[in-house]
Amino acid sequence: MTSRPGVLAPDPLTLADVEERARAVLSPEVYDFVAGGSGGETTLNANRTAFDRCHLVPRVLSGADTADTTTTLLGVPASMPVAVAPMAFHSMVHPDGEPAVARAAATAGVPFTASTLAGRPLDELSRADGDLFLQLYWLRDRARTEWLIDEAERLGARALIITVDVPFMGRRLRDLRNGFAVPAHAAPVNLADAQRGVGQSVGGHAAAVIDPTLSWSDLEQVRRRTRLPLVLKGVLDPADARRAVDLGADGLVVSNHGGRQLDGAVPSLLALPAIREEVADACEVLLDSGVRSGTDVLRALALGASGVLLGRPVLWGLASGGEHGVTGALELLRTELEVSMALAGAPDVAAAGRLGVRWAPGTNEREEP
Template sequence: MTDRPAVQATDPLTLADVEDRARAVLAPEVYDFVAGGSGAESTLDANRAAFDRCHLVPRVLSGVGTADTTTTLLGVPASLPVAVAPMAFHAVVHPDGEPAVARAAAAAGLPFTGATLAGCPLDELAVPGGTLFFQLYWLRDRARTEWLIDEAERLGARALMLTVDVPFMGRRLRDLRNGFAVPAHAAPVNLPGGQRGGGQSVGAHAAAVIDPTLTWSDLEWLRRRTRLPLVLKGILDPADARRAADLGADGLVVSNHGGRQLDGAVPGLLALPAIRDEVGGACEVLVDSGVRSGTDVLRALALGASGVLLGRPVLWGLAMGGEQGVSGVLELLRAELATSMALAGAPDVAAAARLGVRWASEASEREKP
């Protein structure tokens, strides 16, 4: 017998179910803004295909009854090897916006990554009992960039995550065809001009505020400027990973921005093993872009990631039911990961990292020893 409530016929059973619920309640142009990618969306599709091609090799007779999903991410405890990814304009999908997501993440024991393009004051991102990471865009306004760094430190952020793959926004054709613009109620209030960014296309708004000339010398300056652990998000090349580690990065996120920047870029999951091999233990390595289940989290662990960032499914949960909807997504992911780990014979996250992997395509087959 168990004290857990029975699953109701109407409860979502997968994150795909949650997306279906969200699509039913969102305006089509808002759904497309969240779901879409850049260009022909070949990288968006390839992200999922990479996970589907990655097959785990389970171990047997390991005596796993209940798997322990707890770990640390960037030095802080987490109930799962998962952090909520930085995403802009939460209030586009639900009026409760970023604070609702931050509260749900705190309740689940997971880090929440607040974004530079959040639609609420930064203070509302730091919720009681939560772990805050802060994502930074390199702004044309250097004084505002420094203010954001100082605010992240003041609010007790546990890491500063610099996005390095957005000198400007990729051509997101769904948004262009829909004429999608940032509504005033969701516009980034922490940037110069605040909600005056409402009414602009996402690309126009980004072009107005993001400095496309970011270089490695700026990273050196940032490493000196902040005492926070520094994470670079958007790394796909092992040489870039090595240079970042050599310059003092504490972590990397292997990411193609969810297929929303360079269309045709390599999927993060495929780039992950070489980057992990290149940096070794010099810095922590996470991955995002295409995570849609607990089994996907396990695949990432087996390929060398210390954890994943979860993006779109969080927004689907928010659209479906506000804070409660996000909590449901995170609980569903926890249940899936615990089940997958137990079935794979991995009693804990360290054992998950030792699982073997086979790729469906023989041309890129890889097995970890």
Template sequence: MAEPLAPAAPAPPAAPPAAGPAGAAPFAASLADFAALARAALPPEVYDFVAGGSGAETALAANRAALDRVAVLPRMLRGIDRPRTDAPLLGRPQALPVAVAPMAYQRLVHPDGEPALAAAAGAAGVPYVASTLSSATVEQIAAAGGPVWFQLYWLRDRGMVRELVDRAQRAGCTALMLTVDVPILGPRLRDVRNGFALPPHVAAANLPGSRDDLAHAGTPGTSAVARHTSAAFASALTWSDVAWLRGRTDLPLVVKGVLDPRDAVLAADAGADAVVVSNHGGRQLDAAPAGLTMLPQVRTAVGDRCEVLVDGGISGGVDVLRALALGATGVLVGRPLLWALAVGGRAGADAAFALLAAELRDALTLAGCADPAEARDLRTITEG
């Protein structure tokens, strides 16, 4: 039987990276600019932990390359002055067709961590997806304000899975997102070369005490985070487990990490309300294609049975437009928002969301679209 899960105590403070005057947002001309700012501010091993992919990082590079290959045919003389950017996700109106991707251990990059990014997302009218491996509890994140979805990793102890789902519901989360592409952690060679381990002030706050001791035990030539994941995660998840989860909650269910259209159909068969077409940011199977590459096929396979989101390399409003034009309901944005948090805390995150909204509005205007729904009628050309 699983031991009861209790909310962990807040992590002790750590020194934030330098980012100018206290409370000031770092200057960035585009959302993509935050990556270089974060690289200059963060310890190299922490930057590598966030930025890196698996293996030779072929899948990581494929994400950006796939986006750059998509050309969108703009429409002319459409009478568009100031387009709307709002769009529904999982049946609820959002200010942008965007959710914050689940990302672990955000106190690695800034002491305010997940609650600060969640608060910024809420202020921007965007859902925040809280990771099972957050460095703040789901209760702390949900209290920050704004819609929160809970991302679930399937743990070896099903009792712990049940308790995490129940905690997410009690905390007021409005959706569950089950990640299905991590039976084991992909070989993150940057972390292996760095002998990466979590510092003492960063922990998996949603797990009971001492459950992530392995993640703090650094050994040269190994990744402590990979050791912890191997010990904690169940590697033999099946579609019957997804159906079990569907039967346990009335919350909208999102299945994240599908690439083969056949799996997207199985997710819909199991009761998923949405799928996320994703190669996990290039951090799992290094031979996997970019999510954007498979997006049109997945959309065709599931039709209107469920929503289809996509992630991987999205770093600005034009990328959101590309995804919409290829059939996405919306996108998940990850690293650029974490970089903004790293260099400016809440102020940096606020600046990033403002840039993303402005970039999407510009892209819609230039494409001749009054709103994100019209972007789905645009035609695309895949170049190269």
């Protein structure tokens, strides 16, 4: 966002405004790394199209003059049905990195998910006075994988979120064209020294450290090893959702990795209703990929999600204003959600889940009652 000399730029009114502020301060290659998707970015764009085609059916005469956004996510109280999604390399967008995001999440009253590829140690992130989830990639170094699980338990993490849709990185053409590599100041410190990948391409680094042979039997071992709530992130098929529940998963994240893995994969929002129908109330069902407003959160709730993981907008807030920028982005999202819920006649999160939706013509999804 630009402004005339001597004229203070207005406060952002939408998360798109936050992104524009971030774009103005980031190098083009770093902006592309965060914003981009894989392949021709078909799925990246389809995520947004799905939200735009999902129309809420508001209820009237609810008798409520406010909307209560509070809820619980994986047993953790939250001020709204939102958690910060796991994302790598925070320090490449702002020197304060993950600790600033963790503190902002604590201030906002939402859980923060630390990535395996975080640039700061887990014990530092656990001191943010908020609720911590750990996202886990299945590493070739099994001893390091087990150490991360044990460390999460020791530090009081509230859930373990295993990403299951990255046997290797999708072909992210923006990064390839830009020659983007893992920056030294944002290197993943929770990996062994030799695995931090400084100077490698992101795809090359992932191939070196992530084990593509992760299977259901490995997840069974994790389930036996840890007492933490176990969540699988990257599920799009109802059959996989059912198998995860049968294995003992406590939660699922319906996700196509923000359009960064299989280009052409179904938009997460379109996959959500069938997965919720398959698992019913057997586990929590969260959603990510494409959430850009409080109305998007409400749409996800109406389609059966317990809540959402918010990704790129958090990094845009961090880039444009550090901890204060993330706090502002989360507060903006909460304001939008409160207004959308009130206008839809949903006085609380449970009522939001009972709203109907109608899909725009041409959307390959059945209408919800």
